[in-house]
Amino acid sequence: MISEPNIYALYFIERDSGKCMYYQKFSGVEVDPDRLSGFISAIVSFSEELLPKMGDDWLKTIDRGSFSLIVERGDHVYGLLIVDKSVPEVRAKLKELVEAFEKKFAPKIKEWKGEIGVFDDFRNDVFRVFPAQSILPQYVPELLTRLSRNVELSPKMSVILQILKEDPNTNLQGISRKSGYDIGEILEEIRSFVVRGLIRFKVKVLEEDVYQISPRTWEALMKGVYQLEKIQKIYGVKGVEILFANDGKRSVKKIAQDLRLNPGFVKVVLGYFLMEGFIELVTRET
Structure with a gap:
């Protein structure tokens, strides 16, 4: 029996604008969704112009040696998986997800203006297709x-x-x-x-929870500032301050007080950090 490849990340990219609509990281390779969106859009556009009469035989896989990028084209989005190896079974699952995404969010896709988090509910659909890899322990x-x-x-x-x-x-x-x-x-x-x-x-964030930055996030931060740029783009400078406030000692309530921020906003940001695996729970008082 052939084992399923390791899946590092899943992306949905709007075909018209080239913007990333949905991004889910699993493990391993860390790639800036916006930069990858631009790269994939350019490559796909180039291949379609270069081979306009090839029908479905356009560029579908980019092999980078240690990992591969699998691309599936929908009516409105490109689906992209980063995996350690490309196999037909995984491509079929990506195609299934592209079709499910376009069907589930048909009205939202047409009206989408680049807002963050509009399609987050798709995580449960991803779980149905990749159950072993798409759910983190903090869910x-x-x-x-x-x-x-x-x-x-x-x-x-x-x-x-x-x-x-x-x-x-x-x-x-x-x-x-x-x-x-x-x-x-x-x-x-x-x-x-x-x-x-x-x-x-x-993900559930309580005011009594105490979190710390995950080892994987510290490692990523040591390699570059992409994580911080991503957080700042979504939540501003306050989002970065909230991340570094998770010292494994202060509760969510105490962080909100120390930073003079609305507790509801802090919990929303921490919920995002949990979904992305940026932080991990130390204690939960009940």
Whole structure:
């Protein structure tokens, strides 16, 4: 059996403007979405002009040795995966995601003016296709509806749901710690519930939470300033200040007080940091 490639990042790029509409990082290679958008748009445009009569046989893969860029063209967007190796199965999944993205967000795509976060809800669709790679330990499974009695539960799923019933803010890491199951097992149990629309993933930030910058983020910051530029572009200088305030000692409430910022705004920014893996939870007081 051929193992599935490591997937580093997923991008959706608007064809007309070349702007990045959706970006999800998994692990490994770190690439500026805006710079990559411009690069891919230029390459694809060039290949289409160079080979205007080739139909579907236009540039679809860019091999960089240590990783490959897989490109799929939709009606309105380009889908792009960065992987360690290109295989037909992964390309088929990317095509599936491009079609799902354009169908789900058809009205929003036409009206989109470059706003950040408009398509964030697509993370759960990505999970359905790449369940083992697209969900981080800090994500919280949220039960969207009360389960009927005829829903069959495995013993493991019963334990997971009991943990969430006792504390709906428990993330995957917490469920793993309380249940003794590894995160891969938990995701395997939860996957069918996500597909059926019974569970979705979110991040939950409480005022009592204490966070610290993740080792992966420190490593990225040592290599360049891209992460800071990205944060500043979205949340301004205050976003960068909030990032560095996560010293593993101060609570979210204390950070908001020290920076004289609205606690709601701080929680929104920290939620983004959690989704991107920039920070990790140290303690959660309940």
